[in-house]
Amino acid sequence: MTEVRTEFEESVFYDVSAWNFLMSFGLEAVEMKEWDPAWQGEIIHSVEQWRTAVSKKSPEPTSAAGSVSAPYAWAFDWRDSNTPKALYQILSEGYVTYVATQSFESETENQPYQGQPGTIVVLNRQDYSGSREFSHLPTTSLPDFIENLDFQVPSPVALTSGLTPGGPDLGSSTFKRLEAPRIGLWVGSGVSAYSSGEIWKLLDFDYEIPVSLLETGDLGGINWNRYNVMILPPGGYFGISDSVVQELKEWTRAGGVLIAVQGGAKWAADKGILSVEFTRADQGSPEPENSRRPYQERSLDQALKLVRGAIFMSELDLSHPIAFGFENHLLPAFRNTTDLMQPSSDPYANVSMYAEDTLLSGYISKGNLELLKGTANVIADRYGSGNVIYFADNPNFRSFWKGTQRMTLNAIFFGRTF
Secondary structure (H helix, E strand, C coil): CCCCCCCCCCCCCCCCCCCCHHHHCCCCCCCCCCCCHHHCCCCCCCHHHHHHHHHHHCCCCCCCCCCCCCCCEEEECCCCCCHHHHHHHHHHCCCCEEEECCCEEEECCCCEEEECCCCEEEECCCCCCCCCCCCCCCCCCHHHHHHCCCCCCCCCEEECCCCCCECCCCCCCCEEECCCCCEEEEECCCECHHHHHHHHHHHHHHCCCCEEEEEHHHHHHCCHHHCCEEEECCECCCCCCHHHHHHHHHHHHCCCEEEEECHHHHHHHHCCCCCCCEEECCCCCCCCCCCCCCHHHHHHHHHHCCCCCEEEEEEECCCCHHHCCCCCCEEEEEECCCEEECCCCCCCCEEEEEEEEEEEECCCCHHHHHHHCCCEEEEEEEECCEEEEEECCCCCHHHCCHHHHHHHHHHHHHCCCC
């Protein structure tokens, strides 16, 4: 679960070459060479005992609405894993909601509140004319709605004024209006069933965000205006007609958010959606001086060029909306492809790049490792009036690699804010 290994006797692997539990959650840890009994806490023998121990250490819950009779707004901390689920429920009800793109200080009834980039701000006012995707007004008052969110979410903070003592005011342009995502997920022929299933599970099961599954063979007949987010999972994308490609381009240019992952990103880039270059890491062992090799070595030579599944350190631009909610700019990423995404010519579009000292655990040939360094992991850029987010690697790998999953949710909710 915590093994770190970069040296191997064999280069042929049945499955992935690295699997580290701590890195999958993006957790920082220090290896202990010895054990001191003084570090040991209470031994837990049952779930009920664990719940009791946790409740003793947890602070008393506070009212979501707070004691303020009529707050100006409520602030939610985006760093908590339950906030995306709350955000979708708030947006789907049509409440006016913004995301902070800069740090700010605001007033509460008792003490100042320090908001970070990614803080969700829900206004307590009855003006919903800007909600384009919902024709109805909320039927429940905002304080009651927040109070009755039907799952565990950190208590939002009641803000008493839109004027801030520090940083931008809540009405400034640094707070970006959000809208409920209407998601189309490409599935079917040419798309990895495993990868599309991972995204479907993340949205529908984990966060209760509805998603429409769009068969690639039926894309010519869909109503593109029903969606404001399109997700292209990994895949080969063979057989997609030129007319569908043109419709995808026009939809994106008109204001859509296109999220494309691994093979989906490479296919979209090859079709001219953003000027992003993909190359291939195909270096194995050094080439012999002559062109002759024993035939029986062919499979081994090919295996040396593969990246079957290894862990690499990426470096985030924490100021970019796609990285909101992360506190450390270093994030382990899982890679199982030899496709390399070269950095964008726009220096502000490179959200995540592979570090110089990038290999954390797993197998990759020395030649491919050198090619990987400094390449892009995530690129996010404008395309007409729309936005495109390309992932070179699968941030939802097997629904297990939780550390990078947040970037998928950021792309969905914040994809129109840059």
